[in-house]
Amino acid sequence: MDTKDFIDFGKAVIDFIANYTETLREKNVLPNVEPRYLFNLLPEKAPQKPESWQEVLKDVERYIIPGMTHWNSPQFHAFYPTANSYPAIIGDIMANGLGCVGLSWISSPACTELEMIMMNWLGKLLGLPKQFLSSNEGFGGGVIQGSASEVTLICLIASREQTTLRTKRLHPELGEAIIKTKLVAYASDQSNSSVERGALLASVPIRLLPTDDKCALRGETLLKAVKEDLKKGLIPCCVIANLGTTGTCAFDNLVELGAICEEYNMWLHIDAAYAGAAFACPEYRYLMSGIEYADSFNVNAHKWLLVNFDCSLLWLKDSRKLVEACSVDRIYLKHDKQGLIPDYRNWQIPLGRRFRSLKVWFVLRTYGVEGIQQYIRHSIRLAEMFENYVKSDSRFELVTERVLSLVCFRMKGDNQLTQELINRLTARRKIYIIAATYREKLIVRFVIGSRLTREEDVMFAWDEITSQATEILRTVTPPLEKGSDESLKTQLWQNQKV
Amino acid sequence: MDTKDFIDFGKAVIDFIANYTETLREKNVLPNVEPRYLFNLLPEKAPQKPESWQEVLKDVERYIIPGMTHWNSPQFHAFYPTANSYPAIIGDIMANGLGCVGLSWISSPACTELEMIMMNWLGKLLGLPKQFLSSNEGFGGGVIQGSASEVTLICLIASREQTTLRTKRLHPELGEAIIKTKLVAYASDQSNSSVERGALLASVPIRLLPTDDKCALRGETLLKAVKEDLKKGLIPCCVIANLGTTGTCAFDNLVELGAICEEYNMWLHIDAAYAGAAFACPEYRYLMSGIEYADSFNVNAHKWLLVNFDCSLLWLKDSRKLVEACSVDRIYLKHDKQGLIPDYRNWQIPLGRRFRSLKVWFVLRTYGVEGIQQYIRHSIRLAEMFENYVKSDSRFELVTERVLSLVCFRMKGDNQLTQELINRLTARRKIYIIAATYREKLIVRFVIGSRLTREEDVMFAWDEITSQATEILRTVTPPLEKGSDESLKTQLWQNQKV
Structure with missing residues (x-):
C-alpha cells in the first residue's frame, strides 16, 4: 500500500x-x-x-x-x-504511526519520558499521595500496563520474591523453594476473577476472605486469617484490596487493612480498576482513605477515564521492589544512560511496549481536568436517575447501596424472576446487562459508562426492563394470590415449558 | 471533542x-x-x-x-x-473505533471469530502442521497475545501445572507445593532475556544449556541435563527451543530436542519470535524441521510480518492444556454459548483484549501472500548484500553464518575496536546498530527489517561503518607495526583520553 x-x-x-x-x-x-x-x-x-x-x-x-x-x-x-474517546483513538494512530518500542530509555526517550510525565499528571488528577509520583526524591512512580490482570500478577510476584528473600535472610537454613511453598496471599471473596487467577499463575495460594454486609473486607477478618496462617507456619505476603468490586462496587476498608499489612509486613496492592477514576472528582476521594498504606495502586484508564484499551495505570511507592524482583539483563539491552531514568521493561511482564502515553496526553489536553470530571459526574448522575426509577417501582428492589455509576437491583421474590428478566433482555438485544450475586440473591448489574449515554437512554432502558417485568409477572402471578417464592418458581418453570 | x-x-x-x-x-x-x-x-x-x-x-x-x-x-x-505497515495502522483505527473487549465470545462474536480465522490464515501462510489450526476435529488453534514474553510465561505456567497434576496422579503422597519445588525447565544460553525472566516470574527454575559452535542447542546436551536432573530427583517439565535467537539468529535442533521431549513427557515450546515470519516463504521452512513435536509455537507478527505491535501469535496443538491450567469463572463472565467456541480470556494472562485480528486481516488482504513473501525476501536480499560488503573488506569478519536478515560481524582484532565502532556509530546517530557477543567476541548485529530500507540505505550504512572504522584504525594503528590485542587496547584508551 x-x-x-x-x-x-x-x-x-x-x-x-x-x-x-x-x-x-x-x-x-x-x-x-x-x-x-x-x-x-x-x-x-x-x-x-x-x-x-x-x-x-x-x-x-x-x-x-x-x-x-x-x-x-x-x-x-x-x-x-x-x-472510548475520539482523542484517544487519534493518540493511538500517532503511536502506531511512530511505531517505536519503548523497552528502554534509549529505544525511544520520548516514549519513556512522556509516560513518566503522564503518570504524574494522572496521579495528581486522582489526588494520589506524592510518594506515588516520580520525582528527584524517592523511588515512587507510575507505569502504563496492559491490564489489571497483569498488574495484579506482577505485584503478587514482586511480593512473593520480596517476602522470600526477607524470610531467607532471617532463616538462612531454609531454601527459597521451600519458603515459597509456605507463602499465602489474601483478598476478599468479592475480588475480580483476575485476582484468583493471578494467584494461580504466580503459584501463590490465596485466601478469599468473607466480607461484611456491604461486601467490604474488614480488618478483623484479615487479622484472624493472618494469625491462623502464622500459627500453621505459613508466611503471609500480600493483600489485594478492592476499591470498587466487580460485582457490586464495594470498597474494602483500607484504613483497617493497611495497618495490619504494615504490622505484618505484607505488600498491600489496591485494585481500583473501575472506581479509581472517580477520584478525579475530589468529592469521591473519601473512598480511598488509607491509600497511604498501599505499596501499589491500580486504575484502568481504559475503563472509566476515556483512554482506549489498553491503558492500565500502576503506581508504586517504591519501584525498586518491582524492578528487583525479576530483572534480567543482556548486552543487547544495555545503554550508556542506564540507571539515570527508568527502563520500563523492568516494570512489567513484556519486554516490548507501545507508546501508550500519547493517547493519555491527547485525552487530558483536549478534555482538560474539567472535562474528565464532567464525564464522571454525568455517569454518576445518570446512575442516580436509574436508581430512583428502581426505588419508585415496588416490583423491584435495590440490593446494595449505589456509590458510583453501578446500580445493583433485582425483581422482588425468587431468583428465577430475575433470571428470566436477564434472559429476556439478552434475547431482545436492545439493552445489555449482566448478572451477579449478592449473598444468595441473583442481581442485575446496571452500569453507566458509555460517554454517549444520555437521559433518554436511561429512560429507554427502564422502559425495556419494566415492560419485560410486566410480561414476566403477567405469565406468573395471576393464578397465585400472594405466592411463596417456591410456588412462584414452580409456576414459572411450568409456564416456560409451555 | x-x-x-x-x-x-x-x-x-x-x-x-x-x-x-x-x-x-x-x-x-x-x-x-x-x-x-x-x-x-x-x-x-x-x-x-x-x-x-x-x-x-x-x-x-x-x-x-x-x-x-x-x-x-x-x-x-x-x-x-x-x-509497521499502513494497513495495520488503519486496522487498528478500526479496532479502537469499534472499541470492543473480546473477553468471551458473547462480548463480541466477531472479535473472537475473526481471530480464530486469522490464526488459521496465518498458520497456513507459515506452513504449520494442521494440528495447530482450529477445526472441527481436535483441539488445536491459535490466539493473538501481547508479546513473546507473555506467551513464554503462560506456556511455562501451563507446563508447570500440567506436570504437577500428572506427578500428583503418579505420587498421590506428594503435595502440589512440594512437587513444584522439584520442577525444572530448559532452554539454551542463547535464549532471549524474556525466557529467563519468564522462568523467574513463573517460579520454575530454568537451566540455560550450552550450545554448539552454531549457537544451537543439541539433543545430546539436553539429554545429559535431563538425566542429571532426574538423578537428583528433579522433574523436567518444559523445553523452550529457539528458532532464530536474538543474538545471532541461531536455530536449535528441533528434531533432536523434540524426540527427547516426547520421551520424557516435557512440554516443547518454540520461540520463533522473529524468524518464524520467514516460513511464509517455502524455501525457509526447512528451518522448522521437527515442528511436529511442538506443543506450542510462537511468532511475533509485530516483528517481521508487517502487523503493528502488539500481535504475538501463539499456536497450540491442544488448547485444553492451556485453558485448564488456570481457568477461573464468575457468574458475570458466563454466557449461554459457553463451550461451543473459545472464550479467549482463558487462553491468556489478561482478562480484557482488543480486536487485534482486524489489523491482521487488513494486512493479509491488502498485501496478499505474495506481498508478504516479497517483503521477507527483499529484507533477506539486502542482508545478503550487506554480508557481501563485509566479506569484501579485510578489516572486518563475519562471525556467524547469516541465515535470514541478520548479519553478525566485527572488526578483526581486539574487542575494543568493535566497541569503539559501536560507540562512534551511536554517537553519530545516523545508523543504529547494537552489540552482542559470540563466545568471547564482541559483535555488531546488523538487521534489515524496516519496510522502507532500500539498496541505497545499505550502501549508506556501509559507508558510515567503514568511514568510522578507517578513523578508528588511523588513530590506533600507526605507532604499532602489528600490535598485540593488548597493546592496541591500551593505545586506544590513551587516544580516547586525549
Whole structure:
C-alpha cells in the first residue's frame, strides 16, 4: 500500500468510525449471530494477490459489524465500561504511526519520558499521595500496563520474591523453594476473577476472605486469617484490596487493612480498576482513605477515564521492589544512560511496549481536568436517575447501596424472576446487562459508562426492563394470590415449558 | 471533542503520519536528547480547561519527534524490527473505533471469530502442521497475545501445572507445593532475556544449556541435563527451543530436542519470535524441521510480518492444556454459548483484549501472500548484500553464518575496536546498530527489517561503518607495526583520553 492509498483509506476509516459512533444509538447493542457465523462468510485462507482497501472496508460493514457487541452503545450497561474517546483513538494512530518500542530509555526517550510525565499528571488528577509520583526524591512512580490482570500478577510476584528473600535472610537454613511453598496471599471473596487467577499463575495460594454486609473486607477478618496462617507456619505476603468490586462496587476498608499489612509486613496492592477514576472528582476521594498504606495502586484508564484499551495505570511507592524482583539483563539491552531514568521493561511482564502515553496526553489536553470530571459526574448522575426509577417501582428492589455509576437491583421474590428478566433482555438485544450475586440473591448489574449515554437512554432502558417485568409477572402471578417464592418458581418453570 | 473535530483531527494525523513516514530517511535514526529532556518542556500537571487539538499536534512535532528513536527508519538496524505497515495502522483505527473487549465470545462474536480465522490464515501462510489450526476435529488453534514474553510465561505456567497434576496422579503422597519445588525447565544460553525472566516470574527454575559452535542447542546436551536432573530427583517439565535467537539468529535442533521431549513427557515450546515470519516463504521452512513435536509455537507478527505491535501469535496443538491450567469463572463472565467456541480470556494472562485480528486481516488482504513473501525476501536480499560488503573488506569478519536478515560481524582484532565502532556509530546517530557477543567476541548485529530500507540505505550504512572504522584504525594503528590485542587496547584508551 503506497502513501496515497494510506491517506485515502485512513480518511475513509475516520469517516467510517465517525458515522459508526453517531449511529450507535440506532443499533441493537447485542448481535444476532450464532457461534461460527463468520466461518461461513470468509475464505479459508489469505488471498494470494493483494486486494483493494475498498473491498476490505466493505467487508467490515458486511461481516464484522453484524457480529459486534457494541460496547460503546448508549445501551451497553453490562460490564464496567471500556473507555472510548475520539482523542484517544487519534493518540493511538500517532503511536502506531511512530511505531517505536519503548523497552528502554534509549529505544525511544520520548516514549519513556512522556509516560513518566503522564503518570504524574494522572496521579495528581486522582489526588494520589506524592510518594506515588516520580520525582528527584524517592523511588515512587507510575507505569502504563496492559491490564489489571497483569498488574495484579506482577505485584503478587514482586511480593512473593520480596517476602522470600526477607524470610531467607532471617532463616538462612531454609531454601527459597521451600519458603515459597509456605507463602499465602489474601483478598476478599468479592475480588475480580483476575485476582484468583493471578494467584494461580504466580503459584501463590490465596485466601478469599468473607466480607461484611456491604461486601467490604474488614480488618478483623484479615487479622484472624493472618494469625491462623502464622500459627500453621505459613508466611503471609500480600493483600489485594478492592476499591470498587466487580460485582457490586464495594470498597474494602483500607484504613483497617493497611495497618495490619504494615504490622505484618505484607505488600498491600489496591485494585481500583473501575472506581479509581472517580477520584478525579475530589468529592469521591473519601473512598480511598488509607491509600497511604498501599505499596501499589491500580486504575484502568481504559475503563472509566476515556483512554482506549489498553491503558492500565500502576503506581508504586517504591519501584525498586518491582524492578528487583525479576530483572534480567543482556548486552543487547544495555545503554550508556542506564540507571539515570527508568527502563520500563523492568516494570512489567513484556519486554516490548507501545507508546501508550500519547493517547493519555491527547485525552487530558483536549478534555482538560474539567472535562474528565464532567464525564464522571454525568455517569454518576445518570446512575442516580436509574436508581430512583428502581426505588419508585415496588416490583423491584435495590440490593446494595449505589456509590458510583453501578446500580445493583433485582425483581422482588425468587431468583428465577430475575433470571428470566436477564434472559429476556439478552434475547431482545436492545439493552445489555449482566448478572451477579449478592449473598444468595441473583442481581442485575446496571452500569453507566458509555460517554454517549444520555437521559433518554436511561429512560429507554427502564422502559425495556419494566415492560419485560410486566410480561414476566403477567405469565406468573395471576393464578397465585400472594405466592411463596417456591410456588412462584414452580409456576414459572411450568409456564416456560409451555 | 465532537465528531466534526474528530474528523478534522483524525485526518490531520493521517496526513502527519504519511509525511513522517515519507521523510524518515532524512532524519537521524537516534535522537539528540539527555535523560529528563521532556520534563523541562511540559507542564507539571494536566490543563484545567480543554485545549485545541491543533495545539496538541504542534507539540508532537515540537517535543515528541525530537525525542524519538525512529524504529521504522531505513537506517534502523539494531533490534529485530517492530512491524509497521499502513494497513495495520488503519486496522487498528478500526479496532479502537469499534472499541470492543473480546473477553468471551458473547462480548463480541466477531472479535473472537475473526481471530480464530486469522490464526488459521496465518498458520497456513507459515506452513504449520494442521494440528495447530482450529477445526472441527481436535483441539488445536491459535490466539493473538501481547508479546513473546507473555506467551513464554503462560506456556511455562501451563507446563508447570500440567506436570504437577500428572506427578500428583503418579505420587498421590506428594503435595502440589512440594512437587513444584522439584520442577525444572530448559532452554539454551542463547535464549532471549524474556525466557529467563519468564522462568523467574513463573517460579520454575530454568537451566540455560550450552550450545554448539552454531549457537544451537543439541539433543545430546539436553539429554545429559535431563538425566542429571532426574538423578537428583528433579522433574523436567518444559523445553523452550529457539528458532532464530536474538543474538545471532541461531536455530536449535528441533528434531533432536523434540524426540527427547516426547520421551520424557516435557512440554516443547518454540520461540520463533522473529524468524518464524520467514516460513511464509517455502524455501525457509526447512528451518522448522521437527515442528511436529511442538506443543506450542510462537511468532511475533509485530516483528517481521508487517502487523503493528502488539500481535504475538501463539499456536497450540491442544488448547485444553492451556485453558485448564488456570481457568477461573464468575457468574458475570458466563454466557449461554459457553463451550461451543473459545472464550479467549482463558487462553491468556489478561482478562480484557482488543480486536487485534482486524489489523491482521487488513494486512493479509491488502498485501496478499505474495506481498508478504516479497517483503521477507527483499529484507533477506539486502542482508545478503550487506554480508557481501563485509566479506569484501579485510578489516572486518563475519562471525556467524547469516541465515535470514541478520548479519553478525566485527572488526578483526581486539574487542575494543568493535566497541569503539559501536560507540562512534551511536554517537553519530545516523545508523543504529547494537552489540552482542559470540563466545568471547564482541559483535555488531546488523538487521534489515524496516519496510522502507532500500539498496541505497545499505550502501549508506556501509559507508558510515567503514568511514568510522578507517578513523578508528588511523588513530590506533600507526605507532604499532602489528600490535598485540593488548597493546592496541591500551593505545586506544590513551587516544580516547586525549
